[in-house]
Amino acid sequence: MTDTTPFDTRFDDDSLMSEPDPTGRFGEFGGRFVPETLVPACQQLEAGFREAWSDPEFRDELDTILRDYAGRPSMLTECFRLSEELGVRIFMKREDLNHTGSHKINNVLGQALLAKRMGKQRLVAETGAGQHGVATATAAALMGLDCKVYMGAVDVERQALNVFRMRLLGAEVEAVHSGSKTLKDAVNEAMRDWVATVDGSHYCLGSVMGPHPYPWMVRQFHRVIGDEAREQCRAATGGDPDVVVACVGGGSNAIGIFTGFVDTDARLVGVEPAGGAAVRHGVPGVVHGMRSYLMQDEYGQVEEALSISAGLDYPGVGPEHSWLSSIGRAEYPNVTDDEVVEAFQLLSRTEGIIPALESAHAIAWLSREAHTIQGQTVVVNLSGRGDKDVAQMMDVLGDRGEA
Amino acid sequence: MSETFGRIETEFRAKRDAGHKLLVPYITGGYPGWQDAIRACAAQGADAVEIGIPFSDPVMDGPVIQQASQAALDRGATPQSVLDEVPRLDVEIPLLVMTYYNLVHHDGHRRFAHRLVEAGVSGCILPDLPLEESEPWTRAADHEGVETVMLAAPTAPDDRLPRVAARARGFLYSVGLLGVTGERDELAATATALAGRLKAITEVPVLVGVGVSNAEQAYEATRVADGVIQGASMMRRLIDQGPDAVGEYVAEVRASIDRH
Numbered sequence: 001m002t003d004t005t006p007f008d009t010r011f012d013d014d015s016l017m018s019e020p021d022p023t024g025r026f027g028e029f030g031g032r033f034v035p036e037t038l039v040p041a042c043q044q045l046e047a048g049f050r051e052a053w054s055d056p057e058f059r060d061e062l063d064t065i066l067r068d069y070a071g072r073p074s075m076l077t078e079c080f081r082l083s084e085e086l087g088v089r090i091f092m093k094r095e096d097l098n099h100t101g102s103h104k105i106n107n108v109l110g111q112a113l114l115a116k117r118m119g120k121q122r123l124v125a126e127t128g129a130g131q132h133g134v135a136t137a138t139a140a141a142l143m144g145l146d147c148k149v150y151m152g153a154v155d156v157e158r159q160a161l162n163v164f165r166m167r168l169l170g171a172e173v174e175a176v177h178s179g180s181k182t183l184k185d186a187v188n189e190a191m192r193d194w195v196a197t198v199d200g201s202h203y204c205l206g207s208v209m210g211p212h213p214y215p216w217m218v219r220q221f222h223r224v225i226g227d228e229a230r231e232q233c234r235a236a237t238g239g240d241p242d243v244v245v246a247c248v249g250g251g252s253n254a255i256g257i258f259t260g261f262v263d264t265d266a267r268l269v270g271v272e273p274a275g276g277a278a279v280r281h282g283v284p285g286v287v288h289g290m291r292s293y294l295m296q297d298e299y300g301q302v303e304e305a306l307s308i309s310a311g312l313d314y315p316g317v318g319p320e321h322s323w324l325s326s327i328g329r330a331e332y333p334n335v336t337d338d339e340v341v342e343a344f345q346l347l348s349r350t351e352g353i354i355p356a357l358e359s360a361h362a363i364a365w366l367s368r369e370a371h372t373i374q375g376q377t378v379v380v381n382l383s384g385r386g387d388k389d390v391a392q393m394m395d396v397l398g399d400r401g402e403a
Numbered sequence: 404m405s406e407t408f409g410r411i412e413t414e415f416r417a418k419r420d421a422g423h424k425l426l427v428p429y430i431t432g433g434y435p436g437w438q439d440a441i442r443a444c445a446a447q448g449a450d451a452v453e454i455g456i457p458f459s460d461p462v463m464d465g466p467v468i469q470q471a472s473q474a475a476l477d478r479g480a481t482p483q484s485v486l487d488e489v490p491r492l493d494v495e496i497p498l499l500v501m502t503y504y505n506l507v508h509h510d511g512h513r514r515f516a517h518r519l520v521e522a523g524v525s526g527c528i529l530p531d532l533p534l535e536e537s538e539p540w541t542r543a544a545d546h547e548g549v550e551t552v553m554l555a556a557p558t559a560p561d562d563r564l565p566r567v568a569a570r571a572r573g574f575l576y577s578v579g580l581l582g583v584t585g586e587r588d589e590l591a592a593t594a595t596a597l598a599g600r601l602k603a604i605t606e607v608p609v610l611v612g613v614g615v616s617n618a619e620q621a622y623e624a625t626r627v628a629d630g631v632i633q634g635a636s637m638m639r640r641l642i643d644q645g646p647d648a649v650g651e652y653v654a655e656v657r658a659s660i661d662r663h
Contacts, residue, residue, distance in 0.1 A: 023535065023536075031536055032533065032535060032536060033504055033531050033532060033533070033536055034531060034533060035462065035463050035530050035531055035533070035554070035556070035578075036530075036533050036534075036553075036554040036555065036556040036558075036559070036567070036578065037556035037557070037558050037578060037581060038558075039533045039534070039535070039556070039558075039559070039563075040556075040558045040559060040560060040563070041558065178466075178469055178473070179459065179460070179473070184460065185460075188460050188461075188462050191462045192462060192463075192465070192582075192583045195462075195463070195581065195582060195583055196580075196581050196582035196583065197581070198558060198581060199558075199581070283509075284508075285505050285508060285509060286504050286505045286508050286531075287460055287505055288460075288462075289531075291508075294505075296505070296509065299481050299482055299483075299506065299509065299510075300482075300505045300506045300508070300509025300510065301458065301459040301476065301506075302459045302460050302505070
């Protein structure tokens with residue numbers, strides 16, 4: 001589709017990012033590994049999504065909400081001072097400016113609208129840093145749905161502000177004390193809830209992971225990021241960028257922006273935390289309903305991911321990322337917590353933009369590798385804003401005597 | 404053509420046809436006292452025992468079994484360390500393994516199936532491996548002679564159940580309610596409803612599990628089903644009171660379902 005107007009959230013379904021095969025696989029990754037109780041629910045969801053996605057009324061309604069409520073299209077900001085400092089022409093796709101402060105709202109509004117269309121009255125969600133939980137609670141409030149959010153007990157503590165936000169929005173937040181008490185355990189608990197309440201509840205999964213159709217459906221709800229960014233980049237530079245960078249936990253913001261550029265020559269870079277480098281250090285495994293790269297021990301027990309950023313504390317990655325890596329279309333380097341802290345400060349200082357710690361991973365990679373891509377044009381997906389992380393960073397920088 | 408069944412299905416069909424209701428306790432492998440608990444189950448009238456191989460992310464299990472699994476993992480339990488103990492249990496009844504698919508996937512289907520056979524395990528239950536994804540495992544399991552117990556859920560439409568039943572070996576695990584393992588005050592209406600639907604379409608023995616919490620509920624469930632699987636109520640006794648209490652409880656459930 002070459003004649004789209006800028007910022008049109010519609011896209012060409014025949015693009016290179018095709019849908020997975022009938023078993024929900026991208027190559028050898030994906031699938032639907034769920035308890036038998038959930039198989040019919042996944043099948044119904046797939047049918048419901050297909051039907052809604054091909055219905056112009058649904059798409060119009062979603063487009064309207066994205067525009068009038070979420071604030072889309074998000075801006076593409078050229079970062080002159082950071083560009084000068086790094087010797088690279090840098091644009092930021094400003095998902096941090098969306099309502100609720102991150103890209104998460106795109107997916108959640110889509111799923112909530114779909115859940116309502118399918119007659120569900122309740123949303124169940126998991127959250128790491130709380131951004132997906134806040135987005136889900138927001139969509140539930142907007143659409144009059146009940147909402148329960150599971151969050152690892154460790155994350156509840158380090159993201160107290162987002163817990164308060166969710167409760168203010170009318171959601172019930174339950175701290176999960178099992179396992180590593182982080183995102184993966186919150187996913188387990190949300191799936192258990194869904195098993196028990198599948199008749200009336202929709203599991204509003206927060207990333208491009210889980211059983212089919214989630215990785216595909218969530219990607220479709222997020223590809224608006226990439227479609228907009230491509231048009232905006234062409235308008236600003238007359239062409240496509242050389243590099244597209246995004247952070248990867250499960251990988252929803254990354255897949256969203258990659259989708260807009262997968263059929264260009266742009267390098268696609270998904271940056272993982274060093275303590276949760278599923279693509280680099282994981283091997284294919286099956287958990288949370290999907291086959292994908294997964295950090296696990298020699299027996300197949302799932303390992304804990306460790307990152308300064310709660311939103312990236314996930315030992316796996318969405319199956320489409322595993323596939324993009326396996327075919328060599330995207331690369332998945334990792335950065336350390338120290339590099340992330342520096343990047344957090346760098347963007348704040350040079351551009352007046354305090355990024356989410358998740359998004360700071362993308363900037364950390366760019367900062368480290370800038371000398372190898374001098375003069376090139378880079379689009380960074382700034383997936384979220386850093387308000388939620390400033391208290392944590394006060395502690396981190398305070399300990400270093402820098403705050 | 405005469406069908407040949409594995410050990411579990413052969414024994415279960417014969418017992419069922421003789422009017423005997425089947426009782427399968429679940430015990431988490433690697434939890435302190437688990438071997439004695441299994442011996443106690445066998446001594447007090449269990450027809451088979453399901454041994455849990457602990458997994459880090461047990462999505463079908465509620466708090467009791469999850470706690471037991473974590474405790475076993477914290478003590479260093481591995482799939483092989485659990486299987487190594489099985490030949491030393493020295494019980495006459497067939498044994499099954501219940502675990503999650505990643506441990507099988509990670510080990511390799513054929514190798515895992517072979518490990519089960521070497522340990523003397525007859526069957527396997529993988530609650531996160533639904534029919535559509537099961538073929539690589541069931542092919543290996545069939546080849547090695549391991550009986551794969553399939554789960555049937557209350558949410559399944561009518562056209563799905565015969566396909567699940569057709570793939571089941573040993574017995575068919577009729578999931579008693581929408582939810583995960585754990586004790587409930589009452590047997591859910593879905594338990595007998597699903598068991599009835601399954602009994603109408605298959606000759607494979609139908610056992611109700613998940614949410615069968617005491618001797619009376621076991622009696623109720625076996626008014627329709629051929630037997631019951633009890634996990635959380637077994638493990639709570641093992642955790643709180645030790646292996647002897649598990650044996651006493653098995654005897655109590657046995658007496659209850661023998662009233663039929």
